[in-house]
Amino acid sequence: xxxxxxxxxxxxxxxxxxxxxxxxxxxxxxxxxxxxxxxxxxxxxxxxxxxxxxxxxxxxxxxxxxxxxxxxxxxxxxxxxxxxxxxxxxxxxxxxxxxxxxxxxxxxxxxxxxxxxxxxxxxxxxxxxxxxxxxxxxxxxxxxxxxxx
Numbered sequence: 001x002x003x004x005x006x007x008x009x010x011x012x013x014x015x016x017x018x019x020x021x022x023x024x025x026x027x028x029x030x031x032x033x034x035x036x037x038x039x040x041x042x043x044x045x046x047x048x049x050x051x052x053x054x055x056x057x058x059x060x061x062x063x064x065x066x067x068x069x070x071x072x073x074x075x076x077x078x079x080x081x082x083x084x085x086x087x088x089x090x091x092x093x094x095x096x097x098x099x100x101x102x103x104x105x106x107x108x109x110x111x112x113x114x115x116x117x118x119x120x121x122x123x124x125x126x127x128x129x130x131x132x133x134x135x136x137x138x139x140x141x142x143x144x145x146x147x148x149x
Contacts, residue, residue: 018089019086019089022086022089023042023045023086026082026085027042034074035078038054038060038071038074038075038078039054039055039057039060040052040053040054040075040078041053041054042082043112045082045083045086048116049083049114049115049116049117050079050080050082050083050086050114050115050116051079051112051113051114051115052075052078052079052082052112052113052115053110053111053112053113054071054075054110054111054113055109055110055111056071056106056107056108056109056110056111057108058108060108061108064105065107066105066106066107067105067106067107067111067139069100069102072100072102072106072111072131072139072140073098073100073142075111075113075131076098076100076113076115076129076131076140076142076144077095077098077142077144079113079114079115079129080095080115080127080128080129080142080144080146081093081095081144081146082115083115083116083117083127084117084125084127084146087117087120087125088125088148091148091149092148092149093125093146093147093148093149094146094147094149095144095145095146096124096145096146096147097143097144097145098142098143098144098145099142099143099144100140100141100142101140101141101142102139102140103138103139103140103141104133104137104138104139104140105139106131106133106139106140107133109133109134110133110134111131111132111133111134111139112131112132112133113129113130113131114129114130114132115127115128115129116128116129118143122148123147123148124145124146124147124148125145125146125148126143126144126145126146127143127144127145127146128141128142128143128144129141129142129143129144130142
């Protein structure tokens with residue numbers, strides 16, 4: 001991940017086995033939540049970032065026949081939140097700010113969001129994400145700030 005801590009890390013980073021176990025536990029715990037209701041799927045999660053997909057279906061659309069902006073915003077918030085949770089395992093974090101730019105309407109089909117951390121301190125983390133459609137075209141971009149409790 002491309003983030004520069006202005007404060008030293010106080011906790012050692014987990015091993016790859018611990019990280020994978022954490023991802024699996026997180027994925028299982030998320031299934032009955034809004035994550036599962038939306039239909040999000042974890043594709044990959046590593047130090048370079050998180051990739052989440054959503055197969056946009058009719059129930060994700062608004063009255064204009066395009067994916068609802070709230071679905072896109074939630075998809076990006078979820079992906080950025082996972083990046084933060086992986087960077088701060090065992091710590092409580094919440095979204096404190098979310099900025100979204102809708103670039104192109106999204107239609108039914110596979111949407112892919114890539115999220116990563118751009119900066120972190122002891123008490124806050126700044127992230128960014130991008131959604132592309134199944135043709136690789138940019139749909140939306142966002143930045144998010146997360147508070148570490």
